[in-house]
Amino acid sequence: MTDQQVRWTAEQVLALAPDASSRRAGAKLGGAGPWSETGNSASGAVWGSCRGSGATPYRTVVDLTGPAYKCSCPSRKFPCKHALGLLLLWAAEGFGEPAGAPEWADAWLAGRAARTARPAAGPADAEAARRRAERRAARIGAGVAELEQRLADLVRGGLAGQEQAGYAPWEETAARMVDAQAPGLAARVRELGTIPGCGAGWPARMLEEGALLHLLNRGWLGVAGLPEPLAATVRSRVGLPNAGVEGEAVRDRWLVLSQYDSVSPDGRLTTRRTWLRGLESGRPALVLDFGPPGRPPSLALPVGLAVEAEARFRPGSAGLRADLGERFAPAAPCDRVPAGIDTGAALEAYGAALREDPWLESWPVVLGPVVPIPGELGWQLADAEGSGALPVPLSGAGSRPPSGLWQLAALSGGGPLTVFGECGHRGFTPLTAWQPGCPEPVALG
Known part of the structure; x- marks a missing residue:
């Protein structure tokens, strides 16, 4: 069996489902009964x-190189239930x-390959782009001053009245920033x-977040005098693309560590975070x-x-944010458990990242072995090898931790684990x- 024919597990297929009802419907179509004309290609397609x-x-x-799906339903x-059932x-x-794909499958695969290989559009007029950037920078500057x-005014008036003032004044300010x-x-x-x-403790947290916002404002007002890496971070945090700046391209085999969705407060946008x-x-x-309303x-x-x-x-982006470009083979299961570090090294890594990006919420870390x-003060992860490093507290882990933490404790059974997560x-x-010794990961939560 070649690398491009390595099959996925049922759990990995079902993880693609957009919701629970799709998982159930797809599972019902996972048998050979309703299917005919099935086949696969050496380039990583099934039909x-x-x-x-x-x-x-x-x-x-x-x-499978996407993965991407096409169904006549x-x-x-x-993916739809038929794509899940087929997988x-x-x-x-x-x-x-x-084998060679039938005509109806080959037409879609050829069109997808052509779209992927299509060269990017030529650069816009440089002078017009410069004028647009200057106009936007001026608008942002006015917004920052406001x-x-x-x-x-918040600091001068104190925080005591913020509970009574409600959310509306801040939403109005946010609209002005838009x-x-x-x-x-x-x-x-x-x-x-x-x-x-x-x-409890909301005033201290509000002061902390307000101070970080003030630091970002000052960074924008003085962005011309900042070192370029920090200036790029400030532009990114404000919401201004680093146009014309080429990022570093890295070719590798990327292991998918985690993938989860979050929904914006107004329910209009779904953000999918994939850690590699x-x-x-x-x-x-x-x-x-990102997914618009009604679509993942x-x-x-x-x-x-x-x-x-x-x-x-x-x-x-603290060296984290990336876009996946050309893929050279379909995704395949990995038989390797990622190497972990102890809790002390994890905290040091987060601290070093904060020096580069003071607004960083968290840093991706593989801990292991930990218990x-x-x-x-709540649940913690402790180093299993007695390195002397302090345990790290689990976020949201009070006297009644969420189900993901109980799942973690059940998986451990008092023994060591390798754990990936966000340290903040x-x-x-x-x-x-x-x-230990099991390369198949368990998604928590």
């Missing part, structure tokens, strides 16, 4: 026809030796407005994808797969775990 309620079977094809979900059947039984006045074309500032203002009344780690370089990468993000890479691809890192233990000022958020 088949699924018998439905109509006279004509649904034609389904999946490009009317479903608006991606489950392929994962369980395989489709024999690679926001600085708002923060000064008008100033500074979406990064708008997001931070909205977050600041949600802090009052959120529980280069198996050769050891470099972490964060790939973001298109990028779906199950945890535990490895994909050989070029990742292009964006300037000003989850209860403590006086609120503690460590575990996302994926590996048991």
Whole structure:
């Protein structure tokens, strides 16, 4: 069996489902009964026809290098239940030796390959682009000056009245930042407005977040005098793309460490965060994808797969944010558990990253071997090898930790684990775990 024919597990297929109902419907189609004309290609595609309620079977094809899906059914979900069922059947039984795709599948695969290979559009007129950038920078500068006045009024008037004032004044300020074309500032203002009344200690947290916002404002006003890496970070945090700046391109086999979705407060945007780690370089990468209302993000890479691809890192993102470029082989299961570090090294890594980006919420870390233990202030992860490093607290781990933490404790059973998660000022958020000697990951939560 070649690398391009390595089959996925059923768990990895079901992780692609956009919701629970799709998982159930796809599982029902995971047997050979309704399928005909199934096959696979050496380039990483599978296809088949699924018998439905109509006279004509649904034609389904999946490009595993994406993965990407095409089905003749009317479903608006991606992947649909037929694509999930086809992948489950392929994962369980395989489709024999690679063969040429039928005409209907080959047409879609050829069109997708052509779109992927299409050269990018030529650069816009340089002078016009420069004038647009100057106009936007001026609008952002005006917005920053207004926001600085708002923060000064907050400090001058004190925090005592913020609970009574409510969220509306901050939403109005955020709208002004949107008008100033500074979406990064708008997001931070909205977050600041949600802090009052959120529980004990909110005034201290509001002062901390307000200070970080003030630091970002001052960074923008003095961006011309900053070192370029820090200037790129400030532009990125404000919400201004680092146009014209080429990021570093790294080709590697990227292991999918975690993938999870979050929904914006207004419910209008779904953000999918995919954490990767280069198996050769050891470099972490964060790939973001977005889905409009009613549709999940298109990028779906199950945890535990490895994909050989070029990742292009964006300037000003603490060396984390990347876009996946050309892929050189379909994603395939990885038989390697990522190497972990102790808790002390994890905290040092987060501290070093903060020096480069003071607004960084968290840093991706693989801890191991560690053991989850209860403590006086909540659950913690302690080094299992007695290195002397202090345990790290688990975020949200009070007397009643969320289900993901109980899942972590059950997996451990008092023994060591390798755990991937986000290490930040609120503690460590575990996302994926590996048991000793078992390369198959368990997504937590």
